[in-house]
Amino acid sequence: MKPTVRIAVTGAAGNIGYAAAFRISAGGMLGTDQPVILQLIEIEPALQALKGVEMELLDCAFPLLENVITTSDIETGFKDTDYALLVGAKPRTKGMERSDLLGDNGKIFGPQGRALNNHASRGVKVLVIGNPANTNALIAMNNAPDLSPSQFSSMMRLDHNRALNQLSLKTRSRTTEIKHLTVWGNHSLTQYPDISHCSINGKDATSLVETSWYREQFIPSVQKRGAEIINARGASSAASAASAAIDHMRDWVFGTPGKDWTSMGIPSTGDYGISEGLMYSFPVRCRNGRCEVVQGLHMDDFSIDMIQATEKELLEERDAVKALL
Numbered sequence: 001m002k003p004t005v006r007i008a009v010t011g012a013a014g015n016i017g018y019a020a021a022f023r024i025s026a027g028g029m030l031g032t033d034q035p036v037i038l039q040l041i042e043i044e045p046a047l048q049a050l051k052g053v054e055m056e057l058l059d060c061a062f063p064l065l066e067n068v069i070t071t072s073d074i075e076t077g078f079k080d081t082d083y084a085l086l087v088g089a090k091p092r093t094k095g096m097e098r099s100d101l102l103g104d105n106g107k108i109f110g111p112q113g114r115a116l117n118n119h120a121s122r123g124v125k126v127l128v129i130g131n132p133a134n135t136n137a138l139i140a141m142n143n144a145p146d147l148s149p150s151q152f153s154s155m156m157r158l159d160h161n162r163a164l165n166q167l168s169l170k171t172r173s174r175t176t177e178i179k180h181l182t183v184w185g186n187h188s189l190t191q192y193p194d195i196s197h198c199s200i201n202g203k204d205a206t207s208l209v210e211t212s213w214y215r216e217q218f219i220p221s222v223q224k225r226g227a228e229i230i231n232a233r234g235a236s237s238a239a240s241a242a243s244a245a246i247d248h249m250r251d252w253v254f255g256t257p258g259k260d261w262t263s264m265g266i267p268s269t270g271d272y273g274i275s276e277g278l279m280y281s282f283p284v285r286c287r288n289g290r291c292e293v294v295q296g297l298h299m300d301d302f303s304i305d306m307i308q309a310t311e312k313e314l315l316e317e318r319d320a321v322k323a324l325l
């Protein structure tokens with residue numbers, strides 16, 4: 001067995017937090033040889049519900065779960081934590097865009113960034129899930145000057161997994177046969193699910209689908225999948241979001257498989273002409289706990305327009321929260 005690690009989850013009594021806590025405790029995120037202490041954080045009014053989550057976690061008698069801490073105090077919740085999943089935030093409802101949440105949710109992430117800066121393990125890895133995830137991650141990162149920007153990320157893995165699903169249905173292939181897919185930019189309507197470098201069982205994906213399907217059906221369906229789920233469920237995605245968070249952290253820690261890559265919101269250092277500092281989703285390979293943007297991909301005019309449109313939206317979001325940075 002490895003030495004125990006601490007994992008903080010905010011919003012842990014909410015839908016995504018509830019789904020994630022059990023998967024983490026069962027070893028789905030860090031492996032079945034990794035004992036964990038869960039540090040579950042909620043706002044005061046949800047502490048009683050959080051107690052119920054703690055009781056259920058303990059009732060599972062998970063062999064890897066050494067302890068559960070529940071708190072509404074972020075300094076206690078982030079103390080010495082090795083991993084932080086920042087989920088706690090309002091979800092949107094029918095008819096809203098995720099950026100409409102910025103006013104209410106943005107202010108959560110400055111104090112959390114500062115608490116991580118002052119109390120988390122120096123190697124903490126932070127994943128922001130609460131929407132609008134990219135700009136909330138930008139706020140947290142900017143409030144943690146003693147941590148490296150590379151310790152912060154925002155979740156695009158749900159979009160990536162959604163794109164894999166749509167493409168596998170269309171081409172009657174398994175998702176594991178699809179390689180080199182990217183979702184660029186913002187977790188929003190402007191995201192760019194890009195199959196131009198993608199192969200399926202060694203064949204170019206673009207040769208297996210019609211351009212009209214790719215541009216008029218595939219891209220919009222991935223962009224709008226979150227809203228489609230809200231319309232169907234009456235609540236936003238939860239189990240699929242928790243699953244994507246587990247995938248994101250697992251690949252960050254253990255590495256992306258083989259020569260494939262994944263999509264992660266990470267601080268831009270100017271790759272592909274994207275403004276430095278923006279929390280932007282790139283094609284990313286992870287090795288030894290570090291993430292690197294895949295270099296040298298050829299971008300055609302369509303792709304350039306798409307990656308710039310989603311960058312523009314992130315620049316506007318950054319402007320809207322400049323007082324919080």
Ligand code: NAD
Binds near residue numbers: 088
């Ligand atoms: P939910 O309402 O079920 O749960 C949110 C929980 O967060 C609640 O229990 C609430 O009490 C708690 N909370 C609110 N403010 C908090 C704070 N300051 N500190 C700690 N806890 C706090 O919502 P959910 O379905 O779990 O979704 C959570 C967030 O994740 C939403 O913003 C949603 O839009 C977002 N989301 C993102 C993705 C993604 O791909 N990035 C996917 C799905 C959902």
Ligand code: LMR
Binds near residue numbers: 229230237
């Ligand atoms: C999603 O993509 O499912 C989440 O961001 C929730 C939402 O508001 O769409």
